[in-house]
Amino acid sequence: MTACTHDGRFRPWTLKPRTAPAEDPGVVTSAATTATTALRAAREVRSSPLEALLETTRRQMGADLTYVSQLGAAPDGSARRLRTVVTPLPLPVRSGDVEPLAGTLCERVVRSGDAVVVPDTGADAGAVGARARGIGAYVGVPLHRRDGSLYGTLCSLSARPDPGLRQRDAEVLRVIAGIVMELVEEDDAAAAQRQAVLDRLAALDAAGGPRIVYQPVVELRTSQPVGAEALSRFPAGTATPDAWFADAATVGAGADLELRAVRTALTGLPHLPGFVSVNLSPTTLTEPGFVRALAGVPLDRVVVEITEHAAIDDYAGLLAALAPLRAAGLRVAVDDTGAGYASLRHVLAILPDFVKLDISLVRGLDGDRSRRALAAGLVTFAEATEAAIIAEGIETAEELAVLQALGVSHGQGYHLARPAPLVVPAAR
Structure with a gap:
């Protein structure tokens, strides 16, 4: 042979x-x-x-x-x-x-x-x-x-x-x-x-990576924007953003795609009021590339969101990785709170700066006593831990009014402002 x-x-x-x-x-x-x-x-x-x-x-x-x-x-x-x-x-x-x-x-x-x-x-x-x-x-x-x-x-x-x-x-x-x-x-x-995913990612990278749109986060008392969540958008007719990130993770490229989106999102900071919030998985937050992506960025204007859908096996390791960044001004949000048990574990373990009420909790809470009760409980918890509440998915004036009455401080949703690309004024 x-x-x-x-x-x-x-x-x-x-x-x-x-x-x-x-x-x-x-x-x-x-x-x-x-x-x-x-x-x-x-x-x-x-x-x-x-x-x-x-x-x-x-x-x-x-x-x-x-x-x-x-x-x-x-x-x-x-x-x-x-x-x-x-x-x-x-x-x-x-x-x-x-x-x-x-x-x-x-x-x-x-x-x-x-x-x-x-x-x-x-x-x-x-x-x-x-x-x-x-x-x-x-x-x-x-x-x-x-x-x-x-x-x-x-x-x-x-x-x-x-x-x-x-x-x-x-x-x-x-x-x-x-x-x-x-x-x-x-x-x-x-x-x-796997090769098909790698080919799609290569084509996306050649085209400049995911496109970023920003949805304002509004202070409900004043109706003024205090920041914006950066959301990734992918070529029309392809999979949802969640599917893109999930597929990338299966071929070991999840962190690369997330950090590509973060770097693009942070270029909008000079043209936006307040903070920019970016979504990251717990694994990516512990990657050296995450720290490099933040180089030269004012950390007090950055919020990282950890989703309920992302499992965290090592809270101690995650907190250790975030500690020096939080000390320098970085803030943390737990996304999708109220959607499941994992988000509540994240809130208790991480003690975030922002607790984001999931859209499933906000939707129709003006006509649902149990939703209002859960939202009120989370508001009380946030006050006790000095966190701010951000209600996601506000789509009606009635939902907004109930959230204001419950003491929710911040919100985002179509009723307040839709996600949109950043428009940078032309230099004169």
Whole structure:
């Protein structure tokens, strides 16, 4: 067998017999039992399910190496990629290597479209190449996608001949091949989805990142704006902002996207009254990039909002990260308060400067006694902790009047002002 080096040349490698006694493969009598055992092991371990499945298969077969190869690594079909390789031996072969197909036993599997079992390569005239590379025994089966097309091969091989290797072992491998292909196609679908997210993020970045609009936060007593919440907007016809940020997080780009939005939002500070409020996840708040994004910004004009939907596993770590920034003037708001238990935990643990009443609590509270009671309780709590209340989603004069009567100090919503891009007066 050979493997492809980084410069594209193939390097030979030889499978040598183990110095320790080989594992006793036992007698595999039930393909279904073997496959079930392998799948259970794949689900129980934290490593790749496909790797766990192949390792279980290797042990069941008593083999030295088990791997999945994918055809089509070369345009002319002359090469294959070793998608996943498992072996306890220090062999110069690894997952991702590219090998020529010609002259291999896997080529025989591909050409025949059926299982190939070679208990002893020394007794098989067509296995000269395998024998020269130190392969003593081999069993391989084709892998087919759900649509029936050929994907590649699933193979197990050993340095020593294995006289006990029979066609029924190929049947075991064939059953496991079905499970392997389920995992492979799941992985491929996830990889395609990941790449699609990365492509969308790259296109967004090339276009300048998310667009920012600002919704005024108004002091209800005077009806004067005292700040604005910066809200991210994405290309028309695409997913919601929440979905953009959630997708970015799944590919490890959540903090980058959030901080890109923050940096853009803070450019509006010179042209806005009061503070600018930005939404950030707890994880991003502890990133070094967050501190860098605030460099040169007057911190007493910045409010960070932590949403109820973001889980916080380490309040102590979060508070430690925020402490020097809060001491320098940064203020913190807990968003979506009243929407669920998590927001109340955030309020109690963080003791924010602003408590933002969720729109679900504000909507229709003029006609709902229970909503009014909860809002009144949060107002009392805020007063006791020297926090300010900001009611979100005020859409009617009746809601505004009740909030004012309850002592809510600040608010935002369509009744007060809609989100809008920042309009900067032209320089004269």
